Amino acid sequence: QSALTQPASVSGSPGQSITISCTGASSDVGSYNLVSWYQQHPGKAPKLMIYEVSKRPSGVSNRFSGSKSGNTASLTISGLQAEDEADYYCCSYAGVFGGGTKLTVL
């Protein structure tokens, strides 16, 4: 059970769009539509942003969207805002997490 692979950091300017990738294997990301994405601000609990690859929980901005192709899932944030600056984690079947991506809003 290996961790999912995410870029360590991404950055973007306000108003821009960014995409964070999450690469797994055919045994987890590739086989199940069970990829979730979490946002975590410093000192806070993670917040669910996307579940089952592309579904948004109630209350989550439609600026956040998810997709999957093969063994790689992606989180896209459009219209970047200062409050989007946080760590983002993906998670797949069997509770395998990615290492996290730090998003910096320039």
Add this chain to the structure above:
Amino acid sequence: QVQLQESGPGLVKPSETLSLTCAVSGYSISSGYYWGWIRQPPGKGLEWIGSIYHSGSTYYNPSLKSRVTISVDTSKNQFSLKLSSVTAADTAVYYCARGNPDIAAAPPGDYWGQGTLVTVSS
């Protein structure tokens, strides 16, 4: 509104057993969903520990399975974590969270506790 609250000792000695409880309010555990534990060492990423259904059915992270026990008490609407033979590597913020309504091994869901820091040290 569903709320989860972790409780338990903040300091555990090496080789002893870490014990935490997650009290759930605003939703009856007996109504469904899996309920799980996740941890995060200081400055590091998230690690899924395991989950439990109200029936007692469990699913554990294979890397921790030999040391983990998750149990549920529906009468108190809470579930618990025990991690045995702890070392400094088990020092982390421990979170409880609601899981998937049907799938034990699905990622954690929409409701999380605030987390509690457990330090392993003599």
